Amino acid sequence: MLDLLYKHEVYRIVGAAMEVHRELGPGFLEAIYQEALAIEFELQNIPFVEFPRLKMNYKNHELKKEYVPDFCCYEKIIVEIKASKKCTPTDEAQIINALRCANFKIGVLINFGEPSLFWRRYVN
Helix, strand or coil: CCCCCCHHHHHHHHHHHHHHHHHHCCCCCHHHHHHHHHHHHHHCCCCEEECCCEEEEECCEEEEEEECCCEEECCCEEEEEECCCCCCHHHHHHHHHHHHHHCCCEEEEEECCCCCCEEEEEEC
């Protein structure tokens, strides 16, 4: 069986998101989930930076514009959150492109807006 990269860390991130979803349920604005998830990361001792500014590259040239995900956890996992009825292909493309351009290996997309927490792990 193939061992997943950063399996334990992703498991902990998703567990924290599940706790937030259990407490709040769907229906709030993304900013509410953002703040609640930051608190949950602190409570569970998950290292994170909120709204980190990540350098982007294009053909080995550093861009002036930066990518700002919702969270960077463990200094190596991008976490994007949503609060919509359903994640769209645009949401998925955003995290896939961000991983590639910011040169990260793993990203997690989390949607608090659905009745059951939606999450998906992406690999660059």
